[in-house]
Amino acid sequence: MHTDQPQDIAPDALPEVITRYLAAHRDHDTATALSAFQPGATVTDEGKTHRGAPAIETWLDRSASEYTYTIKLTGAQKVDTGRYVATHHLEGNFPGGVVDLHYRFALDGGLIENLVIEP
Template identity: 90%
Template sequence: MHTDQPQDIAPDALPEVITRYLAAHRDHDTATALSAFHSDATVTDEGKTHRGAPAIETWLNRSSSEYTYTIELTSAQKVDTDHYVATHHLEGNFPGGVVDLHYRFTLDGGLIENLVIEP
């Protein structure tokens, strides 16, 4: 349990592994995005959890082709040395058309161990 209050940080102050993942995901570069994760990492998106590199690769490929949208990193927070939140504003042809999503990262050993994407 985290008792620290998240601190607002500049988006470019996010750890390199997070910015590498975010840029690769935005550019539909699955191999680079996948390299940011532990081999046994988990990603939870739209209420579904994807565990391990093969499942995350499938999720990355599906999420990049399912809808067309713009994504803008609007804010970032540091909870502690291993926990960060990156907030993105998305607009596109998905249900609802506009959403702000919080990407909640847990890092371990310089790689992403867990990512939860939720409004």
């Protein structure tokens, strides 16, 4: 039976490349975070798409310095072989102060090909 319904998984069951990216992003380790992406990867955050390593690096640096916040991984889902969702709860000094964000990952060749961050 084929289903397109995401399946809940334990956060520690996420692929290594995703957990490496998330830890590096949380620790503001841009170089390690960037190493999880394919050279031509895309990241969409706040409705803007950043394409390629230089643009993603700029986005990582900006998101690390723009606001101060705590981030907690609260859930994970496997959509299919290469697609995962990591849900995070953020609290900080950004507009609204509290938000739950879904990090939608598409993997290819063991690296992140696409990441969409949305509520």
